[in-house]
Amino acid sequence: MSQLDLTALPRPTKQPWQVRNPRNTWLVAGASVVPMFLAVVITLLTNIDATLATLLVFLPLQLIASIGVGQFIFGKKGRGDAILVIFTVFFSTLVGVLLVSVMFSVVVDGLKAMSPQFFGQNNHYISSTTSLEYGGVGHAILGTVLIVGLTTLFTIPLGILIAIYLTETRGRMRPTVRTLVQAISGLPSVVSGLFIYAFLIAPSFSAHGLTQQAGWVGSIALFPLMLPTVARIAEEALRLVPQELRNGAYALGAPAFKAFWQVTLPAAKSGLITAALLGVARIIGETAPLILTTAPSNDTNLNPFVGQIATLPTYLYGYINQVQATSQQRAWGAALVILILVFVLFTLARVLGSAKSTKAKKRK
Amino acid sequence: MSDIQDVTAEVPARRQLRTKPFSLADRLFYGITKSASSISVILVAAILLFLLSQSFATFQTQGFDFITGSQWNNAKGHEVFQIGPMLWGSVLISILGIIGGVPMAIAAAYFIEFMAPKPIAKVATVLVDLLAAMPSIVIGLWGLYVLTPVVAHWGSLLYGLHHVSMGPVNFDIPIFAMSDGSVPSTFSGSPFIAGWIVAVMIVPIITSVTREIFSQMDRDLINSALALGGSRSSVFMRVILPTASGGVTGGVLLGLGRALGETVAIFYVLNLVSDINWFNILQSKGGSVASLVLQKFGEGTPNEIKALMAAGLVLFVLTLLVNWLAAVIVNRAQPWRKI
Amino acid sequence: MENIATSASHLRSEDVNVWFGERHVLKNVSLNFPSNQVTALIGPSGCGKSTFLRTLNRMHELIPSAGFAGKVLLDGHDIYDHDVDPVDVRLNIGMVFQKPNPFPTMSIRENVLSGLKLTGRRGYNAAELVETSLRRASIWNEVKDRLNDPALSLSGGQQQRLCIARSLAMDPEVLLMDEPCSALDPGSTRRIEETITELSDSMTIVIVTHNMQQAQRVSHQTAFFLAEDGNPGRVVEFGKTDDVFNSPIDPRTNDYVNGHFG
Structure with a gap:
């Protein structure tokens, strides 16, 4: 496949994914916002678990809505793209949340212990209950x-x-x-x-x-x-x-x-x-x-x-x-x-x- | 002065080209680099020899049960050292980590390379690379206090699926059940949680490798496929994944090697039990060779230390196999890239 | 086309054969490079002319798996003799490469003096040597005010002339040039050709070129290399440049120099 030299072919001046008009943008956004709104409402009304609401309400609805919108805007190939984009964004968000959570936790919780003596002092006379004003690393x-x-x-x-x-x-x-x-x-x-x-x-x-x-x-x-x-x-x-x-x-x-x-x-x-x-x-x-x-x-x-x-x-x-x-x-x-x-x-x-x-x- | 060459004449014998340098500085230069490199050879030989010699007694007294059995007793006269649950535990946790981590890593790499706007992609790349270098003890701390409650909650949700009978819907998912049929009160200490922590550790590694492979792909190829009317999804499935699969597999195996040897990140999270837990991933009962070493070495009897060495040797051989496989796959898929 | 000065050495190859691994790439090349003459090596790509050039100062053996047979005589002494240090050979036989390769971490001045530093020579007048070498490479006027600028700030053609100056500072007996103009614009090419003509007063020059006009402009004698159908490359014709281009003996030479193939 990589030997194929396709550069000689005339290219569309706009890449396919750049074909956007305001109506389509609204549709795409709506396909995610409406399910999210529904999921929040259902969570608040029925008091079910947030994880379950995300997995069982938001994600399927978003997927169905996006496939529909994809079909509407791009035709048949829009369906596959909708699935790919939804899953990529979902997993990437998960990665982002996890990685940012690591950084955030370490920085926020770590800052609570920060003080000049935390850098300057050692652990002598420090027991597990000693206040943070004493002792350090x-x-x-x-x-x-x-x-x-x-x-x-x-x-x-x-x-x-x-x-x-x-x-x-x-x-x-x-x-x-x-x-x-x-x-x-x-x-x-x-x-x-x-x-x-x-x-x-x-x-x-x-x-x-x-x-x-x-x-x-x-x-x-x-x-x-x-x-x-x-x-x-x-x-x-x-x-x-x-x-x-x-x-x-x-x-x-x-x-x-x-x-x-x-x-x-x-x-x-x-x-x-x-x-x-x-x-x-x-x-x-x-x-x-x-x-x-x-x-x-x-x-x-x-x-x-x-x-x-x-x-x-x-x-x-x-x-x-x-x-x-x-x-x-x-x-x-x-x-x-x-x-x-x-x-x-x-x-x-x-x-x-x-x-x-x-x-x-x-x-x- | 025209002078046509006599090419029918016989070819003279090949000459030995002197390869040794003449000057003293060069000889020293080659000598020193060569001796430094010999050190790495000697080092590996020493590690293997010492591990082997120390492990030999254990392998001899325990036999094959060392790998398959599940008992550990250091009392004099009743010494039994078997690492079955620990070895399987390491493998199970790594598999869980891979199952959880690979889709996340590939999605994140795809997002960074092909979807995200440039500034976001740049920040994300730095973040991912930084976290790939994050010491495991830091991930362990975060895993213990931040991730464990969340994942334990997910575990409790999954536990609900181990036996479902709601009218016409009837099914059992045994991996979510408890081996003894008990109803757990907390869901901590399970391979499920350890697997998640391992996943978080290896996601940056796999993402980093995958993203690099994606970025080296021929953009013209992808753009041409798109310009020909291919959709994002068909280009991903038919062009990107097949082209990058070798490199990505190598990256995954690299992460697997890291997962197998992981120690401190899961030491406090996992409930180490010397009884094999085949697949009840939500049960507070698991094993890890690396954690076993950390748990036992302090008060270890001489024979126990030797048994731990044997366990370390088995772990090392396992990671060697995985890394070797990764190198073979990556070199075959991308000869220009060496890991 | 006889020159008066005869201070440079003469170089001769006798039955030079080259292998890469088991592949025989050059067979029985015997050429004579008289003092103060410019010899052009021409031929289609892959005929082994660059490889042959690299055997003349023992750069060839830097390639792993390189094999060699035959002799290369500098003033009658075999440079492949067992007790000859290749490093000393390269001191006497300089080389200029296809792609300009000034040392990126050094300034223009340091690049000119790099050979002396690299070979640990002392007792030279640096300022004088820098000026002479740059003058001989016809680049002095362009760079005399910015000798301490990084070498990479120069244009491609200037970089190549700097590389020539770097070789000249070592005052070699023989200068080997491997398609020195192939990466350059016509203006720079002309400057370098002029340089070559001037240099032949004081040294023996061997130049590999793809450019027929260049070979005719700068060289006294020409060797035509050809590798046919997987056979090792060899010299098909060798003689005075005028003869090779205007009345070649071998029909293949005629075809090549008139642009029928290659």
């Missing part, structure tokens, strides 16, 4: 920064080096490496945590385990989750650099390393930063591996190598099923902080990504 933010920072420190160079190996060299292991990196990306996060737990903490090798739960153990557990993200996005970024640029450098007599360092790397820089940012975003809220490998702490611990340490996700996890309202508020507050962090990382990555794409367009 300061220690958890620091812990997350330390643990994620430590993971980033060794994962980003490694992920980018793997991407370089896959794109810039002709090594024989490339198919194997690519397959395995893809395989790690399927590793469930809890299995990664369990693996490190069993390896380092549980008494698998010695009676007391090789080490205690600590921040650095968590960093290692996050490594397999971050590596494939960084490697894959970095590989894509390097692939976007046109081969002609590398050839240009080689033709000038540049050795492979210099050609990469002075030509390919600068051209792929924003893409590689995006890879790093999205890699951090991937693990910043990872919870299960940290539950297994770090011990939660109420105090600030700036040493990721020894002792209990709090992180935002494990802090949230600790408060998630507490019955007290203030505890739940703390959980929402932590969720909002995580959301903000992800949003910031994401926006940075997007800004860099779009800067890159405009440059690519210019080159054409």
Whole structure:
């Protein structure tokens, strides 16, 4: 089908769906508004459930009315279109409501917990009933920064080096490496945590385990989750650099390393930063591996190598099923902080990504 | 100076082209990237070896019942470790998530790409991509306090359908019934709710992949089909879906892989019971391998930890299979796109 | 058409054969490129002329699965010898590509000096070198006031001349040009042809072109490549440009240069 070249055919100046006159617009709108009105009236009169009213009254009526209107305006093909449009809008609305609800809940409930001390203080002396005026996620933010920072420190160079190996060299292991990196990306996060737990903490090798739960153990557990993200996005970024640029450098007599360092790397820089940012975003809220490998702490611990340490996700996890309202508020507050962090990382990555794409367009 | 080439002459032997770089910098460059890549190879090998070696004892003592049986007991002398209900629970929840999530995701992708005005499409794309990156613990929190009451209510409505006898209308829908015939008071803790939460988690992922595939489709093809008098619906069914089906399936499998391994988002929502729940999706009784790991590791005996490792291995193999299938399908459907 | 200056090297190919995987794409190409001469390689698409050009500075082997047989002699030395570094070969034999490929992250000045930076050379007078190279590529007057602008701010034709200047800054003995004007407008094409004529005073030039008039305008000798019915490409006719175009020996050459096919 895609080989058919239909561009030679004269096209109508207006697309079919642009054929609208005011009467039709009213009809189409009416096909949705009238059933909605009926559904509301029936709900109020008979006191039936709103979900049922939507599914059993509004949707069928809207469907029938729209099919009728579609038939009236566009003829036979209008019927199929009416069904498609109604279902698309229905499911999209459902998606929209669910996704907006997630954002809305986190922002609104999270804001209730926000205050300067929520960022600045730790969880010391805080019980599940302590008022929100005291205590916060300061220690958890620091812990997350330390643990994620430590993971980033060794994962980003490694992920980018793997991407370089896959794109810039002709090594024989490339198919194997690519397959395995893809395989790690399927590793469930809890299995990664369990693996490190069993390896380092549980008494698998010695009676007391090789080490205690600590921040650095968590960093290692996050490594397999971050590596494939960084490697894959970095590989894509390097692939976007046109081969002609590398050839240009080689033709000038540049050795492979210099050609990469002075030509390919600068051209792929924003893409590689995006890879790093999205890699951090991937693990910043990872919870299960940290539950297994770090011990939660109420105090600030700036040493990721020894002792209990709090992180935002494990802090949230600790408060998630507490019955007290203030505890739940703390959980929402932590969720909002995580959301903000992800949003910031994401926006940075997007800004860099779009800067890159405009440059690519210019080159054409 | 005309000089016609002698082409009948024999072709000289192929020469070995030196592939190794001469300069020290290049050798270091290749060496370092190669050793970094070897790390990923070693890492996977280590994970598999360690998981296998730790799981071996469990597989040996439990046999095939490890996968099919439903008992879990860590008391010394009475040790039984079987993950049947958990494994099936993971699968059931993922299936529910897929059933709920796929129509929503495809509709949303279609809406964003082909129906929505540009500004709305832009905002929606950002929102979807952002939520695809949302940590599962945040979805879990929202699922526990916001979604659970709503879906429990839907569950109670569906429960009404498990046995209907109103005059001439008589039917039973067993999946909405309770296995023990009891009448539940709340509808929380069920695979139905966990499935919905998983659906919300994977909808952004599938939407994101599907939308990208839709956006890469040849607009001329679609416009031509429309200009030829095709309707929106026939173009969707005959042009868009067939062309994009491979990529969309890959995206769905990618979401399935994520759903299978999901832990914290459903940990507090699901009532973990070590008794297999085949299809009573509204019953407050479910399983999840990942949740089992989280529940048991803290006070786990050494043998229990090994059994959990075995469970983790089974889960990993399952997600590997799903991801591998996704990669094969996507690569076949869209060779230019690698996931 | 004899030139006085003879400082450049001469290049010679002996029985060059090329494979991609198992596919034999070039068979026994033996050509002589005397110093300070411009040689045009012509032929229909897919006849292997660009591939042959890439074997002359060992760019060919950057393609995975590339196979090679035969010899390429630069002043009598085989550049495919086991102990010859391809990187050194490309230092002496520069190349200009079909599509202008200035380095997008560098300014005009940095692009001209990029070769020296990439090969780690020191001890040159940057300002002087930039000016000489840009002058030789006949683009100096257009860019002398905006040397620090990004290279991508130039037009396509200017970008291509910048790429030529970039190669000239390395002062190569031989310059290979792979359809350097195919993506350019007639004005830029004329400028580049003038450049080629001037450059032949100081270097040996091999140019692949689809444009018969261009081959006649700029070259001293011409080789006609042809690949028939799945056979590997080979040279059908090679000689002085005037002879190849006006009194070709092979009838196929006659058909091609008169526009009967290709």
